[in-house]
Amino acid sequence: AQSVSQHNHHVILSEAASLELGCNYSYGGTVNLFWYVQYPGQHLQLLLKYFSGDPLVKGIKGFEAEFIKSKFSFNLRKPSVQWSDTAEFFCAVNARTGGFKTIFGAGTRLFVKA
Amino acid sequence: EAGVAQSPRYKIIEKRQSVAFWCNPISGHATLYWYQQILGQGPKLLIQFQNNGVVDDSQLPKDRFSAERLKGVDSTLKIQPAKLEDSAVYLCASSGTRKGTNEKLFFGSGTQLSVL
Numbered sequence: 104a105q106s107v108s109q110h111n112h113h114v115i116l117s118e119a120a121s122l123e124l125g126c127n128y129s130y131g132g133t134v135n136l137f138w139y140v141q142y143p144g145q146h147l148q149l150l151l152k153y154f155s156g157d158p159l160v161k162g163i164k165g166f167e168a169e170f171i172k173s174k175f176s177f178n179l180r181k182p183s184v185q186w187s188d189t190a191e192f193f194c195a196v197n198a199r200t201g202g203f204k205t206i207f208g209a210g211t212r213l214f215v216k217a
Numbered sequence: 218e219a220g221v222a223q224s225p226r227y228k229i230i231e232k233r234q235s236v237a238f239w240c241n242p243i244s245g246h247a248t249l250y251w252y253q254q255i256l257g258q259g260p261k262l263l264i265q266f267q268n269n270g271v272v273d274d275s276q277l278p279k280d281r282f283s284a285e286r287l288k289g290v291d292s293t294l295k296i297q298p299a300k301l302e303d304s305a306v307y308l309c310a311s312s313g314t315r316k317g318t319n320e321k322l323f324f325g326s327g328t329q330l331s332v333l
Contacts, residue, residue, distance in 0.1 A: 121257070147308070147324040193259050204273055205322060207259030213236065
């Protein structure tokens with residue numbers, strides 16, 4: 104069965120620090136990969152997605168993620184975080200043989216200190 | 218464009234009572250999902266509809282949960298009777314005209330259920 108593992112449940116950073124959130128999935132076939140974000144008081148929304156092609160994908164607000172197939176990873180990065188990046192981030196995956204059922208990781212809560 | 222609408226926003230019930238949640242997806246979206254998000258966990262898919270047909274309900278506890286999407290538009294999710302472990306946020310999401318695949322999900326604000 105598909106599963107998604109996020110390495111950190113809570114991350115605290117100061118403004119301007121660099122961010123990397125780990126995500127690994129367990130599935131051997133072709134997958135589609137997503138990062139969703141939930142800002143305080145808002146609903147879940149798509150941050151970025153990878154389907155095929157360039158393994159480095161860019162999303163909104165300066166976020167990017169790199170798909171490394173050999174490591175089954177899709178880590179999220181941002182070179183310099185801002186206070187407004189405080190949110191909860193979810194990695195998600197779906198796959199054809201899983202009926203394209205989107206499976207989410209447990210989430211990582213990011214708190215950025217001003 | 219209008220987003221995914223859900224109601225109520227909050228619900229508090231006692232165990233063994235019944236509760237229902239409503240969702241209206243984005244206009245034209247054929248696929249509708251109900252997710253359960255327990256505190257500290259990621260969303261877990263309960264049921265997925267394509268128009269008014271069920272695509273996946275493998276993780277729906279069918280002895281107490283039911284869902285319908287009769288006209289292929291809005292949907293209701295019901296719990297009867299509720300248990301303490303059903304306390305969670307129930308999220309509705311929708312996606313475009315094609316079955317699942319690589320389309321992004323649009324989420325509603327969710328219904329926070331507390332079972333006492």
